Structures are given as structure tokens and as C-alpha cells.
Amino acid sequence: MSFSDNPLSVRSPADLVAAVPYLLGFRPDDGSIVVIVTRNGRIVFAARSDLPAPGAPTQLVLDLAAQLVPVVRRQQPITDLMIIGYGQADHVDPAVRVFDEACTTGDMTVREVLRVTGTRVVNLTCDDPVCCPPEGVPFDPTASLLAVQATAAGLVALPDRAAVAARFAPVTGAARDAMRRATEGALARLEAVVAAGPAAVDEAGAHAVRDALRHPDRRLTDDEVAWLTLLLTRASVRDLAVNLTQPHDEHVTFWADVTRRAHEPLSPAPATLLAVTAWRCGDGALAATAAEHALQIDPDYQLADLLQRALHAGLPPSTFEQATAAARTTPST
Incomplete structure (x- = not known):
């Protein structure tokens, strides 16, 4: 066989x-x-x-x-x-x-x-x-x-399942401190955008996602990661990232890096995007582990929950459109 x-x-x-x-x-x-x-x-x-x-x-x-x-x-x-x-x-x-x-x-x-x-x-x-x-x-x-x-x-x-999770394990030490400072700066920047209304946030999110994924082999700066992960908390921005992410290894590596460096409360969105991309690439172990990570940080993160259910049920990635359609009915996720 x-x-x-x-x-x-x-x-x-x-x-x-x-x-x-x-x-x-x-x-x-x-x-x-x-x-x-x-x-x-x-x-x-x-x-x-x-x-x-x-x-x-x-x-x-x-x-x-x-x-x-x-x-x-x-x-x-x-x-x-x-x-x-x-x-x-x-x-x-x-x-x-x-x-x-x-x-x-x-x-x-x-x-x-x-x-x-x-x-x-x-x-x-x-x-x-x-x-x-x-x-x-x-x-x-x-x-x-x-x-x-x-x-x-x-x-x-990989040697074991722990090695799968290690691919996106959170950064520590000085790298973690640097991301915390970058996230604080991004929060101040976001306040001005939010004041301009939801359309301004969507526009900023679309620009950040398109710019990041235009060259997924380029490692983002700390400020870029902080800005992107803050904007991904908006479901419309995350959904755009889902649509623009391709089933290629470089996209898997990109979202793994963003997940590793994201300020922990902001990691469910990039972790779910990593899970989606890995699933589309046929890497069920990485997909399941990344979805599990997202739910450990936020047990109510609906898209990660739907993805995890699909993986546990043995469904093919072609079912993902149904999952994302259901997730979009709850904008807060």
C-alpha cells in the first residue's frame, strides 16, 4: 500500500x-x-x-x-x-x-x-x-x-507531541519583555484608530494583514507583531487573514512565529490561524495542538472550538468554510 x-x-x-x-x-x-x-x-x-x-x-x-x-x-x-x-x-x-x-x-x-x-x-x-x-x-x-x-x-x-507544541511555544525572557512593551505601544496607537470608528479599525486591520502576508517569509518586527495581533482581535480582520492565508509551509512558519511572540492574551487569534493553515497543509497534529493552545488561553474562542471539533471528528479541511460561516455569526469571537 x-x-x-x-x-x-x-x-x-x-x-x-x-x-x-x-x-x-x-x-x-x-x-x-x-x-x-x-x-x-x-x-x-x-x-x-x-x-x-x-x-x-x-x-x-x-x-x-x-x-x-x-x-x-x-x-x-x-x-x-x-x-x-x-x-x-x-x-x-x-x-x-x-x-x-x-x-x-x-x-x-x-x-x-x-x-x-x-x-x-x-x-x-x-x-x-x-x-x-x-x-x-x-x-x-x-x-x-x-x-x-x-x-x-x-x-x-517530530520526536513526540511536545515537540509539536514547541514550534509555537511562547517566547520568554528579554524577548517576552520586548513584546510586552511593543504591545503597550500598539495599544496607545489603537486608541486613536478606534476613536475614528469601526471602519477605521477594519481598514487598519486589512492593511496590516495584507502587508504581513504579502511576504510571509519576512520576519515581522516586534512592533508589527504587536499591531497585527491587536487588530486580529476583531473578527472581521481575523476572517480576512483566514481568507488570505495560503496552505504553504511559509505561511505555517509565519503564523507559528506570530503565535510565539504574541502577548499571551492576544495569542488565540494567531494560534487559530496557525491551526487553520496547518490543517489545510495536512498537518493535523500541529493544527490540533495550536487550536488547543488557543482554547487554553480563551476557552470561549469559538473559531478555535469549531476547528478542534472538526479535527476530532476527522472531517476534511473542506468543511472549514462551514465552520467559519458559523463563527462569523458571533462577532465578539
Whole structure:
């Protein structure tokens, strides 16, 4: 089988395990479950979730399966699935078997159920000790040919989910103090614009957004970041930024930098724009993490909430227009 947008081929369970970090954008931790969807021999979708803690009631695993199975079914048409659990056998095996049964009951074909424990891959669906010994087969992701091919193709697999969040982690120290001063100056500047009326704020916002995105590879000054993030608090300005932002890596890098440097109360808007852009680029891990960051700062930020719901539901980026239409009905967000 191969990736839907890439010619990389998956020919074995070891290849599949090597592919997972590139599908997700990061390497899953122990206690993770990953479900991979294929359609006519091509991988079209991958979902990851945290398993309940070891020893947790079985009902928690059933509840998690009840949430994840509809997300998987939404990817129809589906040829078959692969389920991979990460961690020790006593934690992972009962859980993945629950997911296997839930998917099979839902009229989906599960081709393989695997467990990754340390540097070994155990095939839980094959009883042949010749090809699939019960102790598993050794696996070295750094020596995998698929990993080399994926890297050459420009695919990235960060070490863990924390590394994803680190891409837009807030600046600290002197950089943070400088942004605070720049934001204070921008607030004084904004007061004069607000006094001229809403149209003046929209005009200033449109100018700031268009000027910034005209050359997204240019790093903004502190004053420019402060001015832009203040104006993005206005929904009409943020929506213009959504429309003008393109699904390109340089736009992802741009919004990650603005999110990092924004005065914290002003970070939900650029973080949501980062999430939107990453989603459009196919980086679901970064999109979900950025949306989560926006909601940590402002739990009522509606656009980030809508985006997070769409991501959790496994919806494609094409649904975003519906989400933004709903968000625009509440100008204060």
C-alpha cells in the first residue's frame, strides 16, 4: 500500500510502524492507539488517541472506541483498517482487541492489529511463529528504508507531541519583555484608530494583514507583531487573514512565529490561524495542538472550538468554510 499523496510504499508491519510518525507528524508515546484507514491500497487517514491508564475499567476503553469508530467510519469508502497499540502487552493488548471488535462489528475489515513495545513489533492477528513470533520482531525506525524515503520526500516526524507544541511555544525572557512593551505601544496607537470608528479599525486591520502576508517569509518586527495581533482581535480582520492565508509551509512558519511572540492574551487569534493553515497543509497534529493552545488561553474562542471539533471528528479541511460561516455569526469571537 502507499500514501495517498506520496509514492512511499508500505510492504510489511515494520514499514507500517515506520510510516506512522510521518502520518501523524510525531512519534506516538506509549499508551497510544493509532488507527490507519486504507482505500484501494492507499493510506487515506490516520487517527491517534491516548488509551485509558493501565488498570482502568474496560468501560473507558469501550467509551473511547465509541468515540473513535464513528470518526473512522466517516472516511468511507474504506477498504480495510490497521490498528496499532503502543506500550506493554498487559496494557495494550486488551484495548486493541476491544477496538478490533468495535470496528468489525461496525462492518469494517481490520487487516492487522499490531503492538509496538520498545523496539519490537508484535502482530496480534497472525499465529504463525515463523513470520510472527509471539515475542515480536526487532524493529529499528532509524534504519528503516521507508523512514529514509519519507525524509527525502520532505515528510517530518517530530520526536513526540511536545515537540509539536514547541514550534509555537511562547517566547520568554528579554524577548517576552520586548513584546510586552511593543504591545503597550500598539495599544496607545489603537486608541486613536478606534476613536475614528469601526471602519477605521477594519481598514487598519486589512492593511496590516495584507502587508504581513504579502511576504510571509519576512520576519515581522516586534512592533508589527504587536499591531497585527491587536487588530486580529476583531473578527472581521481575523476572517480576512483566514481568507488570505495560503496552505504553504511559509505561511505555517509565519503564523507559528506570530503565535510565539504574541502577548499571551492576544495569542488565540494567531494560534487559530496557525491551526487553520496547518490543517489545510495536512498537518493535523500541529493544527490540533495550536487550536488547543488557543482554547487554553480563551476557552470561549469559538473559531478555535469549531476547528478542534472538526479535527476530532476527522472531517476534511473542506468543511472549514462551514465552520467559519458559523463563527462569523458571533462577532465578539
